[in-house]
Amino acid sequence: MACVNDFRLRFGRRELVPIVIGGMGVDISATALALEGARLGGIGHISDAMVHTVSDRRYDTRFVSQKAKLYKHNAASSDKSKVLFDLGRLAEATHNHVGRTMEAKRGEGLIFINCMEKLTMNAPRETLRVRLRSALDAGIDGITLSAGLHLGSFALLEDHPRFRDAKLGIIVSSLRALQLFLRKNARLRRLPDYVIVEGPLAGGHLGFGMDWAQFDLRSIVAEVEQYLKAEALDIPLIPAGGIFTGGDAVSYLEAGAAAVQVATRFTVTRECGLPDPVKQEYFSATEEDIEVNMISPTGYPMRMLKGSPAIGAGNRPNCEAYGYLLDGNGNCAYITAYNREVLAHPGAKKISVRDKTCLCTAMRNFECWTCGHYTYRLKDTTRRLADGSFELLDAEHVFRDYQFSTGQNIALPAQAEAKVSVG
Numbered sequence: 001m002a003c004v005n006d007f008r009l010r011f012g013r014r015e016l017v018p019i020v021i022g023g024m025g026v027d028i029s030a031t032a033l034a035l036e037g038a039r040l041g042g043i044g045h046i047s048d049a050m051v052h053t054v055s056d057r058r059y060d061t062r063f064v065s066q067k068a069k070l071y072k073h074n075a076a077s078s079d080k081s082k083v084l085f086d087l088g089r090l091a092e093a094t095h096n097h098v099g100r101t102m103e104a105k106r107g108e109g110l111i112f113i114n115c116m117e118k119l120t121m122n123a124p125r126e127t128l129r130v131r132l133r134s135a136l137d138a139g140i141d142g143i144t145l146s147a148g149l150h151l152g153s154f155a156l157l158e159d160h161p162r163f164r165d166a167k168l169g170i171i172v173s174s175l176r177a178l179q180l181f182l183r184k185n186a187r188l189r190r191l192p193d194y195v196i197v198e199g200p201l202a203g204g205h206l207g208f209g210m211d212w213a214q215f216d217l218r219s220i221v222a223e224v225e226q227y228l229k230a231e232a233l234d235i236p237l238i239p240a241g242g243i244f245t246g247g248d249a250v251s252y253l254e255a256g257a258a259a260v261q262v263a264t265r266f267t268v269t270r271e272c273g274l275p276d277p278v279k280q281e282y283f284s285a286t287e288e289d290i291e292v293n294m295i296s297p298t299g300y301p302m303r304m305l306k307g308s309p310a311i312g313a314g315n316r317p318n319c320e321a322y323g324y325l326l327d328g329n330g331n332c333a334y335i336t337a338y339n340r341e342v343l344a345h346p347g348a349k350k351i352s353v354r355d356k357t358c359l360c361t362a363m364r365n366f367e368c369w370t371c372g373h374y375t376y377r378l379k380d381t382t383r384r385l386a387d388g389s390f391e392l393l394d395a396e397h398v399f400r401d402y403q404f405s406t407g408q409n410i411a412l413p414a415q416a417e418a419k420v421s422v423g
C-alpha cells in the first residue's frame with residue numbers, strides 16, 4: 001500500500017517530502033514547528049499575523065507597548081482612524097521574526113510565511129507591501145498569500161530582487177478565486193509557484209459562506225486541476241482541510257496533487273505555539289464542541305471550539321496596542337458591536353458582545369480556539385496519561401505518521417517505558 005513517502009513535491013530540481021505544515025496565526029504555527037517541518041524535508045510555515053507581539057514575546061522587543069504608549073490619548077475614543085502602524089517598525093518586527101527563524105533553519109526543507117490580506121492594519125496596501133517585502137529581505141524561502149483574493153499582492157513585489165526566485169503561492173477556496181488572481185497578474189508574467197486549495201473543513205477563517213457544508217475539497221481540487229490542465233498551466237496543486245491521516249494524503253497524491261497542507265494534527269504538538277492547557281482542550285473536544293460562526297470581524301466564517309473564552313467576551317477594543325483588523329478608515333466590525341452594547345447597558349462594569357469578538361486581543365491571548373473540523377479526532381492520535389490528560393506529541397512524530405503510515409492507520413507515540421529503555 002502506498003504511503004506519502006512514495007511521492008515528492010518538485011520545485012524545479014528541488015525535491016521535498018510532500019507535506020506542508022500550514023500557517024496558523026497568531027504564533028500557533030510557531031518557529032519551532034516550522035523548523036521541524038523544514039528539518040524533516042517538508043515545508044513549515046510561520047505566520048506574520050501580529051508580528052509585533054510575536055517579536056516582543058520571543059525576542060524581547062517592545063513594539064506593542066511603544067505603540068500603545070504613542071496612542072494612549074486615543075484609548076477612550078471610538079475613532080481609531082489616526083491609530084497607524086509605523087512602517088519602519090513593522091519592517092523591523094518582520095525582519096526579527098523571519099530572520100531569526102531562517103538563521104535557525106536546518107535540513108533540506110523550506111520555510112514559508114503565511115500572509116493574510118485581511119490583516120488590513122488601518123493602511124491595507126502600505127502595510128501589506130512592507131510585510132511581503134521585509135519577509136523576502138529577511139530571507140524567507142517563500143510566501144503563502146491567504147485570507148483574501150490578493151489581486152494586487154504580486155504587483156507590490158514586482159521590483160523586488162527576489163520576486164522571481166522566492167517561492168510565491170496562494171490559497172484559494174474556489175476555481176473562480178484562482179482565475180481572478182491569474183487574470184489580474186497576467187501582465188507580470190509570473191505564475192504562482194504553487195496553489196493551495198483549501199476546503200471547508202480547515203481551521204482558521206474559511207473562504208466560504210455559512211453554506212460551507214455544501215462544498216467539498218475533492219470536487220474543488222478536481223475542478224481546479226481540470227482548469228490548469230486545460231490551460232496547460234503546470235502549477236503544483238496542494239489540497240488542504242480535513243486531511244487527517246497518511247492514507248487521506250495518499251488519496252490526493254495519487255489523484256495528482258503535488259503535496260498536501262495539514263495543520264490540525266500539529267496543534268497538539270510540543271512545538272506548536274498554543275499554551276499546553278489549550279492543547280488539552282483540543283484533545284478532549286468532541287464533535288459537538290466545534291462550531292463555525294461569524295464572530296470574526298473580518299466577515300469570514302471561522303471554525304472554533306464553542307468553549308473559546310473569546311465568545312461573548314466584551315473586551316474594550318485595544319487598537320492602540322494592536323489594531324490589525326482596522327480597515328483603511330479606522331473601522332472594525334468589533335468596535336461597532338462593542339459600542340452598541342455599551343450604549344445598551346449604560347453604567348455596566350462589564351459587558352458581553354456575542355456577535356463579534358475582538359480578534360486581536362483574543363488571538364494574542366490564545367482565547368480564540370480556532371481549529372479544524374477533525375479536531376475531535378485528535379484524542380485518537382495519542383495516549384491518555386495516568387492523570388487523565390493527553391500526552392503531547394512531537395512534531396516529528398506527527399510528520400512521520402503522515403509520511404509513513406498507510407491507510408487509515410495512525411501511529412501512537414511510543415509508550416513511556418519504551419522511551420526510557422531506548423533513551
Ligand SMILES: Cc1cc2nc3c(=O)[nH]c(=O)nc-3n(C[C@H](O)[C@H](O)[C@H](O)COP(=O)(O)O)c2cc1C
Pocket residue numbers: 021022023024025026028047049114116146147171198201202203204205240241242243261262263264265267370371372373374
Ligand atoms: C489553529 C489554526 C489556525 C489557523 N490559522 C491560519 C492562518 O492564520 N492563516 C491561514 O491561511 N490559515 C490558517 N489555518 C488553516 C491551515 O493553515 C490549514 O490550511 C488548514 O487548517 C488545513 O486543514 P487541517 O487543519 O484539517 O489539516 C489555521 C488552521 C488552524 C487549525
